Amino acid sequence: MSGQKPRTLFDKIWDAHVVETLPDGTALLYIDLHLTHEVTTPQAFDGLRQAGRRLRRPEATLGVIDHNIATDASRYTGIVDPESRVQVETLERNAAEFGMPLIPLLDQRQGIVHVIGPELGRSLPGMTIVCGDSHTSTHGAMGALAFGIGTSEVEHVLATQTLLQKPAKNMKVEVNGTLPLGCTAKDIVLAIIGRIGTAGGTGHVIEFAGDAIRALDMAGRMTVCNMSIEGGARAGMVAPDETTFDYVRSRPMAPKGEALERAIAYWRTLPSDPGAQFDTVVRLEAGDIAPQVTWGTSPEDVLPITGLVPDPEAAEDEARREQMRRKMQYMGITPGQRLQDLKVDVVFVGSCTNSRIEDIRAAAAIARGRRVADGVRAMVVPGSGLVKAQAEEEGLDRILREAGFEWREAGCSMCLGMNPDKLTPGQRCASTSNRNFEGRQGPGGRTHLLSPAMAAAAAIAGHLADVRDFQPKGTV
Amino acid sequence: MQAFTTLTGIAAPLPKANVDTDQIIPARFLKSISRTGFGKNLFANFRYKEDGSENPDFVLNQEPYRKAEILIAFENFGCGSSREHAPWALLDFGIRCVIAPDFADIFHNNSFKNGVLPVKLPRAVCEQLMEDARMGGNARITVDLEREVVVRPSGEEIPFKIDPLRRHLLLNGLDDIGQTMQRAGAIDAFEAKRAAAQPWLAAPAEAPATPPGA
Ligand code: SF4
Numbered sequence: 001m002s003g004q005k006p007r008t009l010f011d012k013i014w015d016a017h018v019v020e021t022l023p024d025g026t027a028l029l030y031i032d033l034h035l036t037h038e039v040t041t042p043q044a045f046d047g048l049r050q051a052g053r054r055l056r057r058p059e060a061t062l063g064v065i066d067h068n069i070a071t072d073a074s075r076y077t078g079i080v081d082p083e084s085r086v087q088v089e090t091l092e093r094n095a096a097e098f099g100m101p102l103i104p105l106l107d108q109r110q111g112i113v114h115v116i117g118p119e120l121g122r123s124l125p126g127m128t129i130v131c132g133d134s135h136t137s138t139h140g141a142m143g144a145l146a147f148g149i150g151t152s153e154v155e156h157v158l159a160t161q162t163l164l165q166k167p168a169k170n171m172k173v174e175v176n177g178t179l180p181l182g183c184t185a186k187d188i189v190l191a192i193i194g195r196i197g198t199a200g201g202t203g204h205v206i207e208f209a210g211d212a213i214r215a216l217d218m219a220g221r222m223t224v225c226n227m228s229i230e231g232g233a234r235a236g237m238v239a240p241d242e243t244t245f246d247y248v249r250s251r252p253m254a255p256k257g258e259a260l261e262r263a264i265a266y267w268r269t270l271p272s273d274p275g276a277q278f279d280t281v282v283r284l285e286a287g288d289i290a291p292q293v294t295w296g297t298s299p300e301d302v303l304p305i306t307g308l309v310p311d312p313e314a315a316e317d318e319a320r321r322e323q324m325r326r327k328m329q330y331m332g333i334t335p336g337q338r339l340q341d342l343k344v345d346v347v348f349v350g351s352c353t354n355s356r357i358e359d360i361r362a363a364a365a366i367a368r369g370r371r372v373a374d375g376v377r378a379m380v381v382p383g384s385g386l387v388k389a390q391a392e393e394e395g396l397d398r399i400l401r402e403a404g405f406e407w408r409e410a411g412c413s414m415c416l417g418m419n420p421d422k423l424t425p426g427q428r429c430a431s432t433s434n435r436n437f438e439g440r441q442g443p444g445g446r447t448h449l450l451s452p453a454m455a456a457a458a459a460i461a462g463h464l465a466d467v468r469d470f471q472p473k474g475t476v
Numbered sequence: 477m478q479a480f481t482t483l484t485g486i487a488a489p490l491p492k493a494n495v496d497t498d499q500i501i502p503a504r505f506l507k508s509i510s511r512t513g514f515g516k517n518l519f520a521n522f523r524y525k526e527d528g529s530e531n532p533d534f535v536l537n538q539e540p541y542r543k544a545e546i547l548i549a550f551e552n553f554g555c556g557s558s559r560e561h562a563p564w565a566l567l568d569f570g571i572r573c574v575i576a577p578d579f580a581d582i583f584h585n586n587s588f589k590n591g592v593l594p595v596k597l598p599r600a601v602c603e604q605l606m607e608d609a610r611m612g613g614n615a616r617i618t619v620d621l622e623r624e625v626v627v628r629p630s631g632e633e634i635p636f637k638i639d640p641l642r643r644h645l646l647l648n649g650l651d652d653i654g655q656t657m658q659r660a661g662a663i664d665a666f667e668a669k670r671a672a673a674q675p676w677l678a679a680p681a682e683a684p685a686t687p688p689g690a
Contacts, residue, residue: 151560159657439502
């Protein structure tokens with residue numbers, strides 16, 4: 001509208017979804033899509049049942065099973081862990097009772113909730129999308145406002161299709177220039193978190209912009225938005241563009257034909273207006289980014305792979321020194337050690353950060369014609385059954401298996417220690433997931449976050465390694 | 477939800493920043509389908525040794541902090557996942573108020589919905605309260621939501637601010653779903669308008685082909 005104040009992408013999606021504004025400024029925000037999984041919903045459905053409430057819009061809701069399940073063949077014969085089984089069966093029962101669409105466990109479309117939303121074409125630009133899971137920010141790559149909520153809020157959305165929300169602040173993270181060889185979206189987002197810190201985005205929604213972000217494919221944008229939460233932000237988003245529209249065009253559940261063209265015309269109005277105000281702006285040069293790896297127990301403890309374990313004595317205050325000492329003790333590392341000398345026991349390529357077909361291609365390109373080092377357990381866990389099928393069609397599973405990687409069924413797997421894929425105490429893991437918190441991948445486990453190509457390089461080398469020393473052999 | 481008005485109790489000092497939800501309640505304990513029973517696994521990785529016995533060094537295993545109702549911590553409390561099991565575990569243990577310089581957004585939200593009050597106070601004040609808490613059973617701290625003050629054992633009053641709507645809901649123990657359902661008319665009107673403007677949102681265009689074997 002002419003004469004109106006320039007607005008950001010976030011402002012526009014927000015404004016388009018405010019049902020009412022309460023006197024204190026809280027908005028009743030309409031939710032277009034609600035994704036659910038087995039871990040954060042049982043108590044919400046229980047609440048509905050107790051209050052005699054129904055789902056307001058079952059068709060705007062989609063359930064999937066991902067966190068709890070085994071990623072080996074045992075899923076076909078029934079879930080072994082009794083508590084996991086109860087949780088999965090509870091979701092199935094709740095879906096049937098409340099009429100919620102659910103992708104069954106053994107359906108080929110099953111997968112990690114944040115992989116399947118965009119993949120199936122349920123997550124679309126301009127939408128508000130929520131899920132009882134912090135990495136809902138992934139869907140922001142579609143040009144949507146997508147954020148994680150707690151179980152009480154899940155119940156609120158199920159019953160009312162709305163949420164009570166205070167507007168967030170706008171933050172722009174602009175990445176310009178060209179990414180150097182060997183660097184990926186994962187390196188971009190780790191570098192961003194290294195810069196802003198894990199609380200840098202608190203209270204903000206981040207719009208990722210700049211030509212280095214524009215140049216990313218949808219998978220890369222999802223990787224970046226996925227980890228917004230690790231930078232403390234409520235959500236991350238990328239303005240929709242031709243890359244987005246091309247992606248949506250080939251999605252099974254996305255609008256088609258005239259409806260799609262009408263939608264695209266609307267989506268073109270969403271990018272931030274020139275002159276729109278951001279509360280915080282951060283700029284990075286893509287050319288300055290090197291392949292990244294974390295050394296500590298917070299995603300902000302990140303360095304280029306060529307770096308050394310930092311020296312706590314160099315930290316500014318005693319509290320920080322003490323914190324660093326503790327992290328190093330937990331991680332079993334010493335100041336001044338070369339990151340590349342850290343031997344790994346396990347390599348995990350997977351999670352909603354990096355389990356799409358593009359990620360598996362990147363890992364396979366490094367693995368091709370090489371062997372996983374002795375004593376290393378390396379696993380590749382596709383983000384969905386459809387990703388798995390695609391990879392098999394391309395022969396990537398064969399390349400990975402021949403190199404000594406395990407090729408598994410879709411799920412959250414070793415991203416979090418709540419299914420059979422877990423680290424044992426003291427094990428060191430090169431992981432493409434998003435959190436390196438103490439015990440995240442299993443009690444006492446030590447996690448180093450990195451990109452899929454870097455993870456594959458670590459598997460081959462047997463220690464953290466610089467992917468730039470591993471140029472692909474031939475083409476995949 | 478249990479209302480929160482005033483609480484006087486023992487405060488446990490947890491002088492750490494970035495206490496994430498995986499520390500508050502590790503993922504392996506998230507398999508229950510009820511809201512209660514998480515208290516025994518609150519901070520499980522710190523509270524128990526590998527053999528399952530209690531770690532006597534952890535504050536919540538020490539007297540009088542086993543009965544703590546308030547927790548004092550440092551920056552970015554509750555970062556990490558969206559799991560509401562974090563406030564459920566605090567509540568189930570008996571902690572109804574966390575005081576810290578700031579909180580991660582989702583945890584902050586989740587706490588209010590469960591009658592756990594997150595109070596933001598500057599780092600320097602949290603350090604003072606941490607000292608008070610270290611005095612143990614003789615040093616009770618009062619958190620008065622009605623007056624929006626924390627009362628130190630010395631009697632000194634420290635003001636804090638809570639969003640008025642949240643304060644109202646918490647003081648009265650109100651369920652916000654019920655509140656929102658009273659606005660059903662407005663939601664209906666919004667949906668009608670949206671269906672006209674963005675018809676492609678009505679329902680997914682089509683389901684993917686039935687998978688083999690389904
Ligand atoms: S893959 Fe990891 S981060 Fe993603 S939804 Fe699953 S558990 Fe959460």
